[in-house]
Amino acid sequence: MxxxxxxxxxxxxxxxxxxxxxxxxxxxxxxxxxxxxxxxxxxxxxxxxxxxxxxxxxxxxxxxxxxxxxxxxxxxxxxxxxxxxxxxxxxxxxxxxxxxxxxxxxxxxxxxxxxxxxxxxxxxxxxxxxxxxxxxxxxxxxxxxxxxxxxxxxxxxxxxxxxxxxxxxxxxxxxxxxxxxxxxLPDRLLTNPPPRPDRGSTSHLRLLYAGRLSVEKGFGSLTRSLARVPGVELSIAAPRAQFHALAPLLQRTGTRARYLGWLRRSQLWRAFAQHDLLVMPSTTLEAMGLVALEAQACGLPVLYQPVPGLNEVLAASGIATDFTDSVVLARDLNRLRSSPGLLLALRQSGYANAARYxxxxxxxxxxxxxxxxx
The missing domain is CATH 3.40.50.2000 (Glycogen Phosphorylase B;)
Known part of the structure; x- marks a missing residue:
């Protein structure tokens, strides 16, 4: 042919x-x-x-x-x-x-x-x-x-x-x-990311979960461990029906979360610029974790479970943690909260990592x- x-x-x-x-x-x-x-x-x-x-x-x-x-x-x-x-x-x-x-x-x-x-x-x-x-x-x-x-x-x-x-x-x-x-990632995102407002100093971290809420995405582990960690705010951008299905879990664990809706692409990119960390608690293989790379392109550092795929694509450009262990998660979040220079360094390494794709x-x-x- x-x-x-x-x-x-x-x-x-x-x-x-x-x-x-x-x-x-x-x-x-x-x-x-x-x-x-x-x-x-x-x-x-x-x-x-x-x-x-x-x-x-x-x-x-x-x-x-x-x-x-x-x-x-x-x-x-x-x-x-x-x-x-x-x-x-x-x-x-x-x-x-x-x-x-x-x-x-x-x-x-x-x-x-x-x-x-x-x-x-x-x-x-x-x-x-x-x-x-x-x-x-x-x-x-x-x-x-x-x-x-x-x-x-x-x-x-x-x-x-x-x-x-x-x-x-x-x-x-x-x-x-x-x-x-x-x-x-779309080249336009890499060349023209949304502006990040200057937040100044603060005592709490704004966390964002973005994506589907299927079992392999690890949302259950995130909520159970996060309920024991003070000084954090969790926002969720996910399909509405999936969020409502997991609302009882949030109530049982006592995890307070702000639901943003299922955002259009441009809305999600702006949401990245308004948070301090993207959390990715996936429990199994991730093909590549495009949402993590999009977050990095928007200057949002990534805290992730080091499953196959994510640990390869993100490596040291993000922070690997264990979302199934509340003690480990609290330690890593406290280190990020008390070290603004670390967040800034992660933001810069994230920009560089996203630019590779x-x-x-x-x-x-x-x-x-x-x-x-x-």
């Missing part, structure tokens, strides 16, 4: 993220950053699921929705769901106008559906993290993951920790097909890889 002529643009991609438009999460933000907008970094026919109900979020330019229901993970229903996705994609995509497939996640329904809708195109699989976690716990998803690994011409993985976890799940993977390409570099590497295959 000969690529279409698009000077400097790169091969035309077909890609599908198997989530409803408007879903929270770093994978969604990365997907929209790369493939949508008036001048997308990676030229693409990009698809997500239509959200349930009649109210649809405002869509970015270049994103199309599939009206397919029945999303599930296992059993006969999963096969029917994949078949419905394949039919929908085949109706909307002209194969002659596509050069390469970008398979978002090694598992879930979107990847096998796109493979079956466009079986003759080169395939680049992008590993996000949730696919590995779900493959560990769902036999059908492990089967999809291994099938995708065999079918992909190249496997793009953002961290070494993710490579290690992938090889445990699919030990026969040809390592020569693995491309280590880190995810990135411009999204334009990620896009360029993906287009170069696609150009080699198309």
């Amino acid at each position: 000969s690529p279409l002529v698009r000077p400097n643009a790169g091969p035309m991609v077909a890609t599908f993220l198997d989530l409803p438009a408007g879903s929270p999460g770093g994978s969604v933000e990365l997907f929209l950053d790369l493939y949508t907008g008036n001048e997308p970094l990676v030229p693409a026919r990009a698809f997500m699921l239509a959200p349930p109900g009649s109210h649809h979020p405002r869509l970015p330019t270049g994103l199309d929705l599939l009206n397919v229901s029945g999303k599930c993970l296992a059993g006969p229903g999963f096969g029917r769901y994949v078949a419905a996705l394949r039919r929908a994609l085949a109706e909307m995509i002209d194969p002659s106008r596509i050069d390469v497939l970008h398979l978002q996640h090694l598992a879930f329904g979107g990847t096998p559906a796109l493979l079956r809708a466009l079986p003759a195109h080169p395939r680049i699989a992008l590993v996000h993290g949730t696919d590995l976690l779900f493959a560990e716990n769902h036999r059908d998803q492990l089967h999809v993951l291994r099938e995708t690994v065999r079918a992909a011409d190249s496997l793009v993985v953002p961290t070494s920790a993710m490579i290690d976890r992938l090889l445990k799940l699919a030990p026969r993977t040809d390592r020569r097909r693995i491309a280590h390409i880190p995810w990135g 411009p999204l334009s570099r990620t896009a360029r590497a993906l287009k170069d890889l696609g150009g080699q295959l198309a």
Whole structure:
């Protein structure tokens, strides 16, 4: 197949993220950053699921929705769901106008559906993290993951920790097909972060938790340990339904928290500039921790559980702690509260660390890889 002529643009991609438009999460933000907008970094026919109900979020330019229901993970229903996705994609995509497939996640329904809708195109699989976690716990998803690994011409993985976890799940993977390409932050954030107001001296720390409140994000450990630590204020930016579901936990532990809502990207960046620390108590693998890098780009230091992925991306640019141990957490927070120079040093190292990950570099590497295959 000969690529279409698009000077400097790169091969035309077909890609599908198997989530409803408007879903929270770093994978969604990365997907929209790369493939949508008036001048997308990676030229693409990009698809997500239509959200349930009649109210649809405002869509970015270049994103199309599939009206397919029945999303599930296992059993006969999963096969029917994949078949419905394949039919929908085949109706909307002209194969002659596509050069390469970008398979978002090694598992879930979107990847096998796109493979079956466009079986003759080169395939680049992008590993996000949730696919590995779900493959560990769902036999059908492990089967999809291994099938995708065999079918992909190249496997793009953002961290070494993710490579290690992938090889445990699919030990026969040809390592020569693995491309280590880190995810990135919008260049505009790196060059023009929101201003940080001068807070002056204070006796308390303003902590911010930002992201989904699923079990692996460790919010339970955070609240139980933080309830025993004086001199801190906790703000939470999370999906509303998830926050309300965990409200009883906050009440039981006696943890006082200010709910900010589920913030739009620009609102979250401004919130970063109004706090002293981002807390990341994740209990398991993080694909890369884009929210931590975005915080650093906004001058917000990061206090984190050193799980695989985060310890690689943040290392000494943040402060590693143990959110499951209230004594350790209190010690680290007291050290930060009593040492304003340490917070300033972390802010500067965070800026430098975030600057290592411009999204334009990620896009360029993906287009170069696609150009080699198309």
